[in-house]
Amino acid sequence: MTTLADYLEKNADRIDKVIHRYFGDVHGDLFRASAHLLLAGGKRLRPAVVMLAADAVRKGSSDDLIPAALALELTHNFTLIHDDIMDGDRVRRGVPTVHTVWDEPTAILAGDVLYAKAFEFICLSEASDAAKVRATKMLARTCAEICDGQSMDMAFEKRNDVSEAEYLEMVSKKTGVLYGASAAIGGILAGANPIQTDALYQFGLNSGIAFQIQDDLIDLLASPEISGKDQASDIREGKQTLIAIKAREKGIDLAPYRRSLSPEEINDLIAKLKDAGVIDEVREKAVERATVAKEALSVLPNSEEKRLLSEIADFFIDRGN
Numbered sequence: 178m179t180t181l182a183d184y185l186e187k188n189a190d191r192i193d194k195v196i197h198r199y200f201g202d203v204h205g206d207l208f209r210a211s212a213h214l215l216l217a218g219g220k221r222l223r224p225a226v227v228m229l230a231a232d233a234v235r236k237g238s239s240d241d242l243i244p245a246a247l248a249l250e251l252t253h254n255f256t257l258i259h260d261d262i263m264d265g266d267r268v269r270r271g272v273p274t275v276h277t278v279w280d281e282p283t284a285i286l287a288g289d290v291l292y293a294k295a296f297e298f299i300c301l302s303e304a305s306d307a308a309k310v311r312a313t314k315m316l317a318r319t320c321a322e323i324c325d326g327q328s329m330d331m332a333f334e335k336r337n338d339v340s341e342a343e344y345l346e347m348v349s350k351k352t353g354v355l356y357g358a359s360a361a362i363g364g365i366l367a368g369a370n371p372i373q374t375d376a377l378y379q380f381g382l383n384s385g386i387a388f389q390i391q392d393d394l395i396d397l398l399a400s401p402e403i404s405g406k407d408q409a410s411d412i413r414e415g416k417q418t419l420i421a422i423k424a425r426e427k428g429i430d431l432a433p434y435r436r437s438l439s440p441e442e443i444n445d446l447i448a449k450l451k452d453a454g455v456i457d458e459v460r461e462k463a464v465e466r467a468t469v470a471k472e473a474l475s476v477l478p479n480s481e482e483k484r485l486l487s488e489i490a491d492f493f494i495d496r497g498n
Contacts, residue, residue: 326350356385
C-alpha cells in the first residue's frame with residue numbers, strides 16, 4: 178500500500194523533472210525571475226491533487242495529464258510572486274522572494290508569464306477538446322476568484338471588525354478555489370461526470386480552506402527555518418486571519434504587535450493566545466473543513482487514489498504540528 182508521503186515525494190519528483198525541462202535553462206531576467214520560485218522546490222500539492230483526482234475517476238489517466246498538473250503549479254506560483262510584492266515579504270520557500278532578487282516590475286511580469294503559461298499547459302494535456310475547454314474555463318474563473326480573495330485580504334487590513342464569515346469567504350477564494358479547481362480539473366480531463374466533478378471541487382475547496390487556516394497557524398507558530406517564511410508576518414501586517422478574529426473576540430489587542438517583533442515577543446504572544454484558547458479554536462475550524470472535504474469524496478468508487486485524497490485533507494491540517 179502506497180503511503181501518502183511516498184506518493185507526494187514521487188509525484189513531486191515527477192513534476193520537478195517537468196519543471197526543469199521547461200524552466201531549468203531559460204534565458205533573460207524575466208524568464209529567470211518567473212522560474213525562480215518554481216525551481217526553489219515545494220511539495221507540489223496542487224499537481225498531486227490533479228493527478229489523484231484524475232486516477233480516482235479513471236485509473237491511469239494521470240499519465241496524460243501531467244501538463245495540466247503543471248498548469249496548476251504555475252498558477253499557484255504566479256499568485257505567490259504577486260502576493261509577496263503586495264505583502265512585502267522577503268523570503269519564500271527558504272529563498273529570497275522574486276521582487277527582492279530582481280525588482281517589483283520584473284516580478285509582476287514574471288507572475289504574468291506563469292499565468293499565461295498555465296493556460297498553454299492545460300491545452301497540452303491529452304484529453305478531449307470539450308474537456309480542455311471546460312478545464313480552461315474553470316481555471317480562468319478560478320484566477321479571477323483568487324484575485325478577488327487577495328483584494329478582500331488586503332481590504333481587511335484596514336478594518337478591525339472582520340467577521341468569521343467574511344474571513345471564510347476570503348480564504349475560500351484566495352486558497353480554497355485553487356484546490357477546488359485542481360481536483361475538478363483532474364476529474365474533468367479524466368472524464369468525470371457532473372456529480373463527480375462537483376464532489377471533487379467541494380473536496381478541494383474545503384480542504385483548501387482547511388489548508389489556509391493551518392497556514393495561518395504555521396505563519397505564527399513555526400520558525401522561518403521550518404516555514405520558509407518570516408514568522409508572525411500576518412500579525413505584523415495586521416492581517417485579519419481567523420487567529421486575529423478569535424483574539425479580538427476574547428479581548429486580546431493585537432495592534433501593539435504591528436511592528437518588527439523579536440523572537441521573545443513572538444513567543445510571549447503565542448503563549449497569550451494559547452492560554453486564551455485561540456489556537457485550539459482555530460485548529461477546530463480547520464478540522465471541521467477537512468471533515469467536510471473528506472465526506473464529499475463519498476460519491477467516488479473506493480480506490481487507492483480516493484484514500485490518498487482523503488489523507489491529503491488530513492495532511493493539510495497536520496502540517497507544522
